[in-house]
Amino acid sequence: MDVFATRRFNFSASHRYWREEWSLEQNEAVFGKCTNRYGHGHNYELFVTVAGAVDPITGMVMNMVELKRLVTMVLDQFDHKHLNEDTPYFREVIPTTENLVRVLWGLIEPQLPKGVRLAKLRLYENSDLYAEYFGRQQQATFNRRYEFSAAHRLHAQSLTDEANREIYGKCNNPNGHGHNYQLEVTVDGLIDAQTGMVIDLVDMDRRVQSVLDNWDHRHLDYQVAEFAEQPSTAENIVVVLWQRLEALFGSQLKHLRLWETANNVFDYPLSQH
Ligand SMILES: [Zn+2]
Ligand SMILES: [Zn+2]
Incomplete structure (x- = not known):
């Protein structure tokens, strides 16, 4: 029987929603204020849930200190950065909460130790809005x-x-x-x-x-x-x-x-x- 373990992380970043091939009017109709050319920012909150069997010796699914280390390393690329300008992930895709959580999955998932799986990522853009990703394309x-x-x-x-x-x-x-x-x-x-x-x-x-x-x-x-x-x-x-x-x-x-x-x-x- 798997046990699910969750740890919370924070990072702050700026971003802009903009499609180059669309007109200003079209961008504003779809993205509203998020089109501001100089960007805007959020205090993101990320909940990382891992799952696996409890190790009979350590009594843990995975060492939370190790989870903290590897997720923090991933988030260093994003923390206090401009998502469009300072990271390579949002040249073609808009840095929405949905796309950001999907990108984070792709970076965190391969780093987990054997026998531990990433079960869920929940990313809050603010306390009223979050996206979740389960690794399904x-x-x-x-x-x-x-x-x-x-x-x-x-x-x-x-x-x-x-x-x-x-x-x-x-x-x-x-x-x-x-x-x-x-x-x-x-x-x-x-x-x-x-x-x-x-x-x-x-x-x-x-x-x-x-x-x-x-x-x-x-x-x-x-x-x-x-x-x-x-x-x-x-x-x-x-x-x-x-x-x-x-x-x-x-x-x-x-x-x-x-x-x-x-x-x-x-x-x-x-x-x-
Ligand atoms: Zn935003
Ligand atoms: Zn009542």
Whole structure:
């Protein structure tokens, strides 16, 4: 049985999204602010997950100090550099998060000791956006975080008022209460050779917001049809959001993670993420 071990790394780099053969208008339509000719930068955060059997003598999948050494060596090429100008990897391809994580895989994977495999790389461009790569050619996942603020009341109509108070406690307050919900949407697909993205970001935002705009600054129980009959628990919310977003994204939609508060998080349909 394999055990999975993950270590976190940081590096900072600048980049620019630009296709020479496209007009300024075309570049700006696809890449927006990222076309700025002098570049812009990010504090990247990389999670490296390795997997393998636990060594019976050392009790380890792999020495984390060794993993730190070899990944840091790889990241030295990127840290405090301009990805387009100072590295050889982005002459033809755009240094999107998807392409960068794929390039990092190609550099880290061959360095791992025998018997240890690279299971996953997750690269955050900022806390609201990451790409994951599993070593499957052009295939990657892309995750973006959205927010909506809404009121609700937890109340099961088939139960007595007393039972509702007992089960839901403060959340049963007749006049409701509210949350800043955060929704992480994960899609997957092939990294487009031209744009370097698995999904058009502007289009993804438009589709997600077409759902969330009807929930934001509303009362879920009164203003979202699905919660007229069933309690607006986070479990029910994440399933309803899945149904609505699946209708817009089809099989490209892979996973939803709903944060009701910083302490309560709900995943659907995958058990772990
Ligand atoms: Zn950027
Ligand atoms: Zn609540």
